[in-house]
Amino acid sequence: MINKSEANTSRNHPLNFVVGAYIQPILVAYLQQGGRLSPLADAAAVNDLWMINPPETIAVEDYFRLFLSASELLKDPLLGIKAGQSAGLENFDVLGEALTNLRTKSLTLGHALHQMMTLERLVHRLGTSRIESGGGNIRLIWRAHFQQHKAARLVCESVIAGIIHLAEQLTGRLIPVMEVCFVHARPADYHEAEYQQGFRAQCRFSQSHNSIMFAADVLAWPLKNIARPSVADSTAGQVVEQVKNHVGKNLLNSPKLPQIAAILGQSERSLQRQLKQQGTSYQQLLADVRLHHAQDYLQYSNLSILQISQLLGFREQSSFNHFFLRGSGLSPKKWQEVNRAGAGSN
Known part of the structure; x- marks a missing residue:
């Protein structure tokens, strides 16, 4: 060897x-x-x-x-x-x-x-x-x-x-x-x-x-204090951040609620209840994380829109296009053009 x-x-x-x-x-x-x-x-x-x-x-x-x-x-x-x-x-x-x-x-x-x-x-x-x-x-x-x-x-x-x-x-x-x-x-x-x-x-x-x-x-980009709280100190607000962190790490595999609940050591029902108390849901957090990362990739990476859609867990680019348009009001291509032009003028 x-x-x-x-x-x-x-x-x-x-x-x-x-x-x-x-x-x-x-x-x-x-x-x-x-x-x-x-x-x-x-x-x-x-x-x-x-x-x-x-x-x-x-x-x-x-x-x-x-x-x-x-x-x-x-x-x-x-x-x-x-x-x-x-x-x-x-x-x-x-x-x-x-x-x-x-x-x-x-x-x-x-x-x-x-x-x-x-x-x-x-x-x-x-x-x-x-x-x-x-x-x-x-x-x-x-x-x-x-x-x-x-x-x-x-x-x-x-x-x-x-x-x-x-x-x-x-x-x-x-x-x-x-x-x-x-x-x-x-x-x-x-x-x-x-x-x-x-x-x-x-x-x-x-x-x-x-x-x-x-x-x-x-x-x-600022560093984020993501110290993991103990089970005793865990609150619904902290759980929201934990869900977003784990969703972000697993976007490629289109993470489902049961998977994230298991990672956090909770039942699906308990996790859903805590998220509801914070005025949100698992599907909303998943959409928020996907949109946030999609914007980062569109503005700062050299990947094609198809490649970005695949990394975010979409099987088809058309599904990603519809998702992004619904969340941002612009198509991925138009959003990228506007924001890259804006960054270059700063």
Whole structure:
């Protein structure tokens, strides 16, 4: 899995590490697809306890071996994307704590990204980030330190997906990415729909850098304090926000009331009652979230209207067109023309 020269490179440089908590997104993605820990431990040359309770830091070599072993056991070359989408603030150690604190200070996504780059070296030595701006857009570039390694595709796709997912956790909104670039070549098993679903953006390969591009305006989005309340402290108003958060995360699959109620650990009837007390309903919240995210994507992404409709869970673009016209008073195309022109004149 890792050749001798690659293993010696990481072994001879003790500062090549990742924090132990960084393996958790890999394990979550692996287990969600039916993987079993014991075969993975054997393949990665570690024991089960090492994975369940990893040391504070682990060698890059061990991290690569675990990632490659999990992907090969599942026969899933897209495990990197899924691991990135499974990452939470708790997986970023000191960085996660710092970003969590930012959410209580009315700061923006731009502040969070700069904090991430400042503290990145405390979390791993897999690569470094920087931001470039131009033409009203921002490009976050991630330079991998092991770009020629066999694990590079998994790691780079995981990092890019993880940054997007982290930004969405911090803002409470789907991030309308304009473009994702990778240094590695287009995979032989490449399927556009799977990558589009994973990154919600157009993906380009064999580029000079690994990067994410989005509109500069997105950096000004405020961070949202989405600390999860305890069951005892939960109120109907908080439940509304919880429903909206979970609906936003699952729009692609057209989430239904029973699914969201189960996620929140409630019965359908109880959830409906609490929403009614707040003067709303599940269908209204679903429509509100869809419309809000549709407007973000139409204004700030490079996806076609058809692609946006699919990401929001509509089977046909015509259904999305009717929904958007009813909610905004304009067709998606006309709304996009008006708002992109307005943004450009500011």
